[in-house]
Amino acid sequence: MKNTSSVKTIFASLQWLFFIFANTVVVPVSIGTAFGLHSGEIAAMLRSSLIFTGLACVLQGRFGHRFPLMEGHSGLMWGLVLNLSLASSSLGMSLPEIGGGIASGILLAGIATLVFGLFRILSYLQKIFTPMVMTVYLFLLTFQLILIFFRGMLKVSEDGTLELPISLFSFAVVILVSLMKIKGNEIIGNFSILIGMLLGWVIYVILFPSESGTGSQTSMEFSFFPLGSPNLNYGIIAITFIASVINLSNTIASVQAASKLTGEGASQSRLDRSYLLTGSYSIVAAFLGLVPYAPFTSSVGFLESTRIFDRKPFLLGGGLMAILGIIPVLGALLATLPITVGNAVLFVAYLQLFGTSLKSLNGYIFDSKSIFRLAAPVLLGLSIMNLDTKLFTVFPVILQPLLSNGFIMGVLLSIILETLFRWDEQEHEIARGNSR
Template sequence: MKEVDIMKTFLSALQWALFILAGSLIVPISVATSYGLNGAEAIAFVQRTLFVLGFAGLLQAIFGHKLPIQEGPAGLWWGIFSLYASLGVVLFGSSNETLKVLQYAFLLSGIICIILSVFGLIDKLVRYFTPTVIGTYLFLLVAQLSGSFLKGMFGLDGKHTEVQPNVFILSLIVILLSFFIMKLPIIGQYSVLFSIVCGWILFACFGLSNPITPVTDIIRFPSLFVFGMPRVEWNMVITVIFVTLLLLTNMLASIRVVQKVVSKYEENAASDRFKQAGIITGINQLLGGLFSAIGPVAISGSAGFIATTNIYKRLPFILGSSFIIVVSIFPKITSFFAAIPVAVGYAAIYPVFARHDWSRLSRIRNCPG
């Protein structure tokens, strides 16, 4: 029995890792392209981001909210990166100078986040997360994600501006395969894992897989301030404060949603640890600035993953996050996983979002307020 339990834990951890990878690779690759980072520079940026994401997940699961919640690249920061990709050259002189300013923005955000958490803002914010607010948040989340999913599965990945019919058809096959695997009694909870593997093979058979970027280093640990020392720009303060408040709001919503899913499996499995989670969120933003990466945020989609796979314990998540850290320090492994077609990642995790009963979560009565 012990061998069976170990194997189940390993497969669950691997599925968590692939779920994190599938949802986290697109953003750093997109940002690297926007700022002219190509080849080894782009892979290094992806590595640093994965390192921060894996470490952020560990910190939250062990010291923060203590829930299995994926830490992914914050969409808010992605928007800031995209906005300043062109605007920053005008304001700060070059793409590299812009990246220095963004390092400063992450550090400032982390400090603000920690201060607000220590002085009790989190406890005041959480009162407003009524069932109606959470339901509205989830509705907006699904609406926001639907556009990204459709673009990814249509083959609109930045290189193509028109719908790729072959990519779309294969994406549909992967989705159907994922739904089919979910219904199988033994391997159903590993549907994301099998869908990504089978989808990647399918795309490769049709010549639609991405080439693996060649790298020479065997091991590469993340460096500090890769783009240079942070550049202080006081006109960024208001923007950073606004983004930080939204990050904290997103964190609270994600915790509430995942709490309700986990409570179906374990009573009193996760107590309210909002202040600790807020402090760790601040530390994670600091890590994003220190390692010249993208600041992470708790991903609400983790609730759908847990409900679909029934993998609700922290240990598989902790091991999965550790696997992400291991991947991040081996450039060849990072390059390999970065070659997963974007459409495969979206198609494999689509059923996780589609099958989850968001409306049921929005009717939960025991939220505060």
């Protein structure tokens, strides 16, 4: 890969820092709030997240898969943990009981991943995640993230109404960043994410001074298992473990997409090293009450936006992220970044991920029958994502978190379809028909 100049490296590192921070800060805060933790515990989780996410990025970029791919809290696991917390009453369990079951499931999955990685068993698991399953995964991930960031762009008041001025400002930021990417020169296009965040932040403070946060010192104290001590709640453990195994597809999809984008080979040894690190991260995450980690497939959308593939800015950005947690006042300063601005900029960055999803369809041929292998899992997953989770209370409580998760159900259906049907023969028949 072509190295960047010193000045470009500095700005690219800052751009990575803002990207990693914006994708991280909401997760521990939302989880801590969902589990009813007090402000000190949430602050400690945030600080743990800042430090550990930065270190995780550096270790993966330096010793793991060695691609500039953010290692962060998995969107799949984040959604699962939040769904389980919301279902506590219908499941008849307290929040600490659910949190403890989640911790047990994450620990079990982390240990299993380490064992699988050491004995190279995961290479067999990769056969389950076929290219079509990865395509379904990419489409569902794109839809899930876009929905999250679109909602995050909107400012909603306590009475549930839309605060129009701030929401319109978010759309203005989206338009600005999009124009910089589409119409700007190479430099402006490459740094549109950084420019959008900084410029949007400054204008937001000027236009909405009363809404601007002041920041606060994060807690210096760490605590183990803040969501609940590990227990043997088998249902919660099983669901968490299944989701964690599916979460491994993040590594496959991310590394393969980054390999195509950067032109570097994605060897099995790179994947194995990444699995070992991800398994280790999961164990640490369970102890600290954090959402399990995974390489961000959405980083590919970021790379497509910036067109900066050099690892050095990424490693520096990860290192700066860890420093934010080590020096709390710095993290508190960056925490004043308006969340609506951050979501607006990430919304544009992740539009590129849809292009990555479309590119993964290259080489496939569809007809009225074979289209089911793509349409059925993608549209089922998307449909479930837009349903109220209360509708699933008619099912056994142990199945509700699984059945109400559109992402998991879509990927599982894709795996089943790819296992049961010989789609390759169908494609050959279509190809022969087209050649006549």
